[in-house]
Amino acid sequence: MEEELLSAVPCSSLAVESVIRVATAGGLYGFCAGPRDARKIGLSGVSQASYVAKSIGRFGFQCGLVSGVFTMTHCGLQRYRGKSDWVNALVGGAVAGAAVAISTRNWAHVVGTAGLVSAFSVLANSTRTESKHH
Numbered sequence: 001m002e003e004e005l006l007s008a009v010p011c012s013s014l015a016v017e018s019v020i021r022v023a024t025a026g027g028l029y030g031f032c033a034g035p036r037d038a039r040k041i042g043l044s045g046v047s048q049a050s051y052v053a054k055s056i057g058r059f060g061f062q063c064g065l066v067s068g069v070f071t072m073t074h075c076g077l078q079r080y081r082g083k084s085d086w087v088n089a090l091v092g093g094a095v096a097g098a099a100v101a102i103s104t105r106n107w108a109h110v111v112g113t114a115g116l117v118s119a120f121s122v123l124a125n126s127t128r129t130e131s132k133h134h
Contacts, residue, residue: 011075019068026063030055062100070096070121086122093121 034055038048074092078084097117101110 011072011079014075015068015072018071019064022067023060023064027056027060029063030057030059033059066096066100066117069099070117074121086125089121089125090118093118096121 031052034052035048037055038044038051041051043051070092073095074088077088077091081088094114094117097114098110100117101113104110
């Protein structure tokens with residue numbers, strides 16, 4: 001039943017929903033980590049508040065970007081291939097990892113991040129798939 005419902009929802013809608021959820025989580029992480037990092041580098045007052053605001057935006061954007069690219073790639077591949085398997089998670093994770101790391105312009109970093117996000121995506125997908133069968 002859930003698979004039928006998901007196949008009726010456009011990939012773009014799934015991606016937007018995913019971006020909103022995960023970007024919010026990233027922003028909350030930035031809200032928690034920002035003050036600690038600001039104190040570590042000796043900021044206080046307005047400069048600390050500015051640093052925290054930038055942390056919220058940066059973490060929210062990065063998490064939302066990874067989530068949106070992953071969801072769009074995973075969903076598109078699943079519909080194109082007509083299969084729900086680990087390959088979709090592998091490719092989706094690689095594309096999402098590369099997308100977030102491309103700004104470094106360091107190809108070793110891009111490939112490493114793509115591989116890491118890809119591995120986590122396959123692991124998360126297999127865990128989610130196994131829990132459905134039990």
